[in-house]
Amino acid sequence: MFVSSLSSRSAFLAYFLSTSAAALTGTTPAVAQVAAPDSSFVQAVAEAAAADEAVAAFYRETGYAAIWTDADDAARRNALLLTLSRAGDHALPVSRYDAGALLAALRSAQSERDRGQVEVQMTEAFLDYARDVQTGVLVPKKVDAGIVREVPVRDRRVQLDAFLASDPADYLRNLPPSAPEYSQLMRVRFDLMQQIAAGGWGPEVGSNRLEPGDSGDAVVALRDRLIAMGYLRPTASAEYDAAMRKAVETFQITHGLTVDGVAGASTIEEINVGPEDRLKSVLVAMERMRWMEPDLGTRHVWVNLPDFTARIVDHGRDTFVTRAVVGKASGDLKTPEFSDQMELMVLNPSWSVPRSITTKEYLPLLKANPNAAGHLKIVDRSGREVSRASIDFSRYTAANFPFAMRQPPSDGNALGKVKFLFPNQYNIYLHDTPQKQLFSQEVRAYSHGCIRLADPIDFAYAMLAPQSADPKAEFDGQLKTKAESSIKLTSPVPVHLVYFTAFPDAKGEMTYRRDIYGRDAEIFRALSDAGVALGDVQG
Secondary structure, eight states, rough: OOOSSSHHHHHHHHHHHHHHHHHHOOOOOOOOOOOOOOOHHHHHHHHHHTEEEEHHHHHTTTTTTTTSSSGGGGHHHHHHHHHHHHHGGGGGGGGGGOOHHHHHHHHHHOSSSHHHHHHHHHHHHHHHHHHHHHHHHSHHHOOTTOOOOOOOOOOOHHHHHHHHOOOOOHHHHTTOOHHHHHHHHHHHHHHHHHHTTTTTTOOOOSOOBOOTOOOHHHHHHHHHHOOOOOOSSOOOOOBHHHHHHHHHHHHHTTTTTTOSSOHHHHHHHTTTOHHHHHHHHHHHHHHHHHHHHEEEOOOOOOOOEGEEEEEEEEEEEEEEEEEEEEEEESGHHHHHHEEEEEEEEEEEEEEOOOHHHHHIIIIHHHHOOTTTTTSSEOOOTTTTTTTGGGOOGGGOOOOTTOOOOOOOTTTTTTTTTTEEEOOTTTTOOOOOOOOOOGGGSSSSEEEEESSEEESHHHHHHHHHGGSSSSSHHHHHHHHHOOOEEEEEEEEEEEEEOOOOSEOOTTOOOEEOOOOOOOOHHHHHHHHHHTTTOOOOOOO
């Protein structure tokens, strides 16, 4: 403890007054010798920790030794208080582990019992901060049923033991996600707060369409917002000239819009989104980054749902990118978010119609006309084809329909020529599609949940490249047989179905997308309820 007895309250307070400032600067003053825990300290720790079994067990098993409030704990204590004082940089609920409140508790402590209570407060603050900054403030499934990602939350006792076995400053520094995108999001957060403090990006553009050659007040408003957002160099021109067209094109690229240099309705709608809303997207993206596994895989597939793309990433670099169609923005058709391992691809696949589609969409048609959806086979539980003429469809409901539906391999098969499987309970996979026209749409949310690829054959070649001397010949040879077959990936590849409406691109430039499923809005509301604020610009 700091002193063997607290007979001198003034000496006790003097010590904390000397260390409180040091705690926020990282310096450590000289301290007294450590003695065995006082009984009142032990009792206070036991009582304060009783509600948290992990913390209570830790102190019991370590003989109620202090880890924060003894004299030789200064380095650990200072590292924690300094880190907690900066928790707002990570857009966390700072009131959970308020460094100022902890310092105030330390300063006001008048007895060993008081010190024991502060000791546990600091342990709880450390554990809460470590969990929040490492694996997120929220439990994804509790925010939205479609976010089924398994978050790698660390055991609280394991967290404590690992911390005590490490350099405290280094350990705390390494808790947040190490991905460069996370640091970039932190920087963008600060920049946006500065923009908001400076008055934002100016008046909204009051027009539904502006194009090259136009002039007037709306063009001036467009000009000023493009300048404020960094897409256009400062200019006094009131004309929609070549420079403005180029700026609009760049904006369209970074916001996932049709790139034509014309400020149409959807482009102006996105231009009019203010820095406050962009900041919300950034804060949500930081939380989502904390939910991800720290190791995405040296090679992995990254499907960002609101970006409508699927990417193969090797050693942090995009090596293949294709447009994608994702689940419709309605009911249970929204594509869920999770990670898994891609194991094989199926060529010339048959389509086993999901039961939800069979009973909700096709059964009503079959009741009206038994020959409806003639491209699909009716099969029994054993997979044997059943004649439609032998079935009285009117007898069945969605609950008791005993048959399934299957589409054999064909040019018109709903899965196209290939599907990519990462077996999961949600029956989600990547696949080809005969509906190629959908890939020209700006917003591509049309499927029943699976991911349709614009360039599935080239995607297959890229996936096979690490294991085949001639992936094109291997794939094409099996495809030409027209028979259903499969190719196993010798090394399963992680697949991450993610949902980022704010994310840095490969060059570190920020990109933004629309919240097509409304999930980001739900997450931000939950973060706000948890105590996360948009924040004020610091220093």
